[in-house]
């Protein structure tokens with residue numbers, strides 16, 4: 614992407630140019646997204662952060678604040694157990710706890726980088742906690758299958774603990790453009806980012822324990 618300099622560049626813009634620091638992790642995400650429309654990032658969240666986020670999720674879950682997930686979006690929902698069986702709680706941005714702020718600071722930093730370097734035009738986001746109890750799954754789908762074409766990137770952050778085994782199931786399977794499958798285990802600290810409009814995916818049945826995550830979407834106007 615060529616950068617044009619002219620004498621209209623004011624000192625603030627110039628300062629921003631100089632201030633810009635290349636972030637290797639974000640560059641890797643951008644490279645993956647442009648090559649294959651998804652990126653798997655391990656240790657996006659530290660194990661301390663994952664422990665704290667998991668504890669927060671479980672507190673809210675024990676308080677019975679989660680509800681049966683639905684098909685569609687926030688506005689247009691219908692419950693369909695044969696398609697998905699997880700329980701979710703939307704995170705209200707206006708009432709964030711300190712920890713949720715820390716979570717969103719990390720997400721916002723990535724968004725700012727994407728907007729700045731790739732002109733992605735991300736203006737909104739929505740995130741929810743998710744619990745998949747044993748036996749639940751989410752059948753193959755596209756995240757924009759209903760009326761939300763503004764969803765550009767899907768982000769899933771896994772909050773399982775260190776004891777999570779592959780044999781617990783609950784893999785995320787992404788159907789790549791050549792129809793081969795990418796099988797992704799929901800390991801703690803791992804974040805998966807993919808293009809919501811293009812990649813179908815599914816969550817395989819959880820065979821043991823419960824599968825914990827935060828899922829969200831970065832949206833254009």
Ligand SMILES: O=C(O)CCC(=O)C(=O)O
Pocket residue numbers: 751756769784785814815816826828
């Ligand atoms: O939890 C995952 O790995 C994916 C969840 C998902 O596909 C969704 O909530 O739309």
Ligand SMILES: [Fe+2]
Pocket residue numbers: 754755756767814
């Ligand atoms: Fe999805």
